[in-house]
Amino acid sequence: MPKTNRQTILVVDDDPTIRMVAAAHLRQQGYAVASAENGQMLLDILQDINPDLIMLDVDMPVMDGFAACRRLRKFHSGKTVPVLMMTGLEGDNSIEEAYRAGATDFIAKPVNWTLLKQRLRFMLRAVDAMSSLVESEARLAKAQSIARLDYWRWDVFKKKMIISEALAERLQLDVNNIMAEQLLSRVAEIDRSRITQIVQRAVNQQTIPADFEITLNAGGGSTRHQVFRVQSELEYDNQEQLVAIEGTLQDITDRKETEARIQFLSRFDRLTGLQNREAFNRAMHGLIGECVSRDGCIALILIDIDRFVRINDMFGHRTGDAVLIEVSHRIVALVDQLSRKMGDLRTEACRWGGDKFSLAICCSAAHPCHVEVAAMLLDCISAPFKVNGHEVSLTSCIGYANSADSELDLGTLLRNAENAMRHAKRQGRNIICCYDESMLANTQRRMLLEVELHKALAEQQFRLHYQPRINADDKRIVGGEALLRWQHPEIGLISPDEFIPVLEEMGAIHEVGAWVMEVACQQLKSWHDAGYTxxxxxxxLSAVQFRDIRLAEAIGEVIQRIGINPEFLEVELTETAIMEDVSQTQTTLALLKEIGVRIAVDDFGTGYSSLGYLRSFPLDTLKIDRTFVSELPGSREDRSLALAIIAMARSLHLRVVAEGIETQAQAAFLQDQDCDELQGFLYSRPIDDQAFDQLLRKGIIAV
Structure with missing residues (x-):
């Protein structure tokens, strides 16, 4: 039942006349009135109404007023409602019994209605005041709870502590029996001496810090410490004698833990616990200063995990993170091992970012150790291990620079180590490179190429040259390989071996590769139209292009737009590129075969293909790499390799093209071994389309 704005008084009496008269008087005073005949009905009716005051008769059938009042006070809704007990019984015993039962006040029967009016007004006003006080205390308690604020007071003479219930509960202490020594025993060991001194100065010198921190043991067997901010003041009596110290405690444990976490993250890597890059750079300044004072030798080593993205792709980032943690542990273990071995060794380790780490070492100039340490790092990282149920084997590239290279300047040392690491990565995998001055020139050259490559395609600086492929039996030109050339207007002709890796790093290889495909297909159409059908x-195709899932679709669009027969277009892929991701290779090659183009494996024999994998790929041609041709026919080993490749191709029903033919002896040997096609300087260097037209008119290249 919703409560009205008027205050409600519940009259409980077995006499209907008294209930009727009481109701009339009460309504005349502006109260709402409800009634009940006995104690049981009182308890039942409380489920429907929430009276502001209960007038309760003592002598009633079923359940008397004493019993009803005792039962009422057990209800949550009946704990605070004021009860005015009406009794016609004489003597102090009945009054005492009424108070023991939980009555708020009493009035004798017969009721003096004028007196009752004043008694009710007083009781309800007191209830309102008490309710306001309870609500105010509740709000204050809530605010203190939110602020994690507690109260404390120490009686100097009794040496007894008074603390708030919430604090006593948090520290698992009896709020009614706390001595100062008991609370002091909860102070953490690191704070105990300081807090004891604060208390002694307060007693002896009557001075105490207004604001300080204290660390307490949580108690109850918990090892967790809680940090409090203490605000305090001294209390004096009328004779200016110190009687107590009191104040507040605010739980700032979470804040201190957050501050510690922020402080940690400002210096250390969240995942591995190693220093982060900023902290490492700061530590390097100190290490360099120490190295100078010791006349030592400092080296900065940068470590880059090879192809780490494969770990995330194959096993997920959770395993990838675990791998990085393992690598960091191995670096730390190696540093510990070196420190035990070389007592005067100083080191700083860091997660440089992503899958890169760094290690700075300062050792004796008389016995430099950076070469040895770099080799040990390479070995310790490459040792196989298991993580999350997966067998993992890593390789890395390491570049380093030492003080002789950089004259102990941190900026130069960092630059040189990064140049060395980039140089190592360009050499392949599991490589160590020490910085030398030529690397800076190479870096500057690459930066120049990057700037110029952005303009090269727009300004039509690229050209296609073509090198003929010759039928080994009759020396007819049966095809040609389109080769990209860059003729810079100022620098001159730039080798593809130099600028194509830069294109790949820039991500521009897709745009340039599309241009190459477009021009080559147009040239193929032109020569077919001229009768060379x-x-x-x-x-x-570079490995970067081959990883693009849109490759087959893009080539198909060019073929259809230009109008060539796809059977006469052959795409060449290196052996390394097709073996990088076998599953994707099978999918992409299948799409290329669907549009009808031929597929060749270039530089065959330099990678790690197996016969089983080659049989699963829809290939048409194997091209023997020039490294196995250059020493023919004199090299016994190269003869065996060439024969093995030709035999493998025959077993797979593939055509064989030998690259790098420069002598008649090489050509004769390969022709005798049933090699299908020959290509090399013996027949022609790569030439432009006009010069190639002249070769096509001859039809046969006689040498």
């Missing part, structure tokens, strides 16, 4: 055009 059996001519096959070969176009190289």
């Amino acid at each position: 059996d001519f096959v055009m070969s176009v190289n």
Whole structure:
């Protein structure tokens, strides 16, 4: 039942006349009135109404007023409602019994209604005041709870502590029996001496810090410490004698832990616990200063995990994170091992970022150790291990620079180590490079190339040259390989071996590769239209292009738009590129075969293909790498390799093209071994389209 704005008084009496008269008087005073005949009905009716005051008769059938009042006080809703007990019983015993039962006040029967009016007004006003006080205390308690604020007071003479219930509960102490020594025993060991001194100065010198921190043991067997901010003041009696110290405690444990976490993250890597890059750089300044004072030798080593992205792709980032943690543990273990071995060794380790780490070492100039340490790092990282149920084997590239290279200047040392690491990565995998001055020139050259490559395509600086492929039996030109050339207007002709890796790093290889495919297909169409209908055009694809899932679709669109027969277009892929991701290779090659193009494996024999994998790929041609041709026919080993490759190709029903033919002896040997096609300087260097037209008119290249 919703409560009205008027205050409600519940009259409980077995006499209907008294209930009727009481109701009339009460309504005349502006109260709402409800009634009940006995104690049981009182308890029942409380489920429907929430009276502001109960007038309760003592002598009633079923359940008397004493019993009803005792039962009422057990209800949550009946704990605070004021009860005015009406009794016609004489003597002090009945009054005492009424108070013991929980009555707020009493009035004798017969009721004096004028007196009752004043008694009720007083009781309800007191209830309102008490309710306001309870609500105020509740709000204060809530605010203190939110602020984690507690009260304390220490009686100097009794040496007894008074603390708030919430604090006593948090520290698992009896709020009614706390001595100062008991609370002092909860102070953490690191704070105990300081807090004891604060208390002694307060007693002896009557001075105490207004604001300080204290660390307490949580108690109850818990090892967790709680940190409090203490605000305090001294209390004096009328004779200016110190009688007590009191104040507040605010639990700032969470804040201190957050501050510690922020402080940790400002210096250390969250995942591995190693220093982060900023902290490492700060530590390097100190290490360099120490190295100078000791006349030592400092080296900065940068470590880059090879192809780490594969770990995340294959096993997920959780395993990838675990791998990085393992690598950090190995670096720390190696540093510990070196420190035990070389007592005067100083080191700083860092997670440089992503899958990169760094290690700075300062050792004796008379016995430099950076070469040895770099080799040990390479070995310790490459040792196989298991993580999350997966067998993992890593390789890394390491670049380093030492004080002789950089004259102990941190900026130069960092720059040189990064140049060394980039140089190591360009050399392959599991490589160590020490910085030398030529690397800076190479870096500057690459930066120049990056700037100029952005303009090269727009300004039509690229050209396609073509190198003929010759039928080994009759020396006819049966095809040509399209080769990209960059003719810079100022620098001159720039080698593809130099600028293509830069294109790949820049991400521009896709745009340039699309241009190459477009021009090569247009040239193929032109030569077919000129009558060379059996001519096959070969176009190289980089590993970066091959990883693009849109590759087959893009080539198909060019073929259809230009209008060439796809059977006479051959795409060349290196052996390393096709073996990088076998599953994706099978998918991409299948899509290329669907549009009808031929597929060749370039530089065959330099990678790690197996016969089983080659049989699963829809290939058409194997091209023997020039490194196995250059020593033919004199090299016994190269003869065996060439024969093995040709035999493998025959077993797979593939055509064989030998690259790098420069002598008649090489050509004769390969022709005798049933090699299908020959390509090399013996027949022609790569030439432009006009010069190639002249070769096609001859048809046969006689040498």
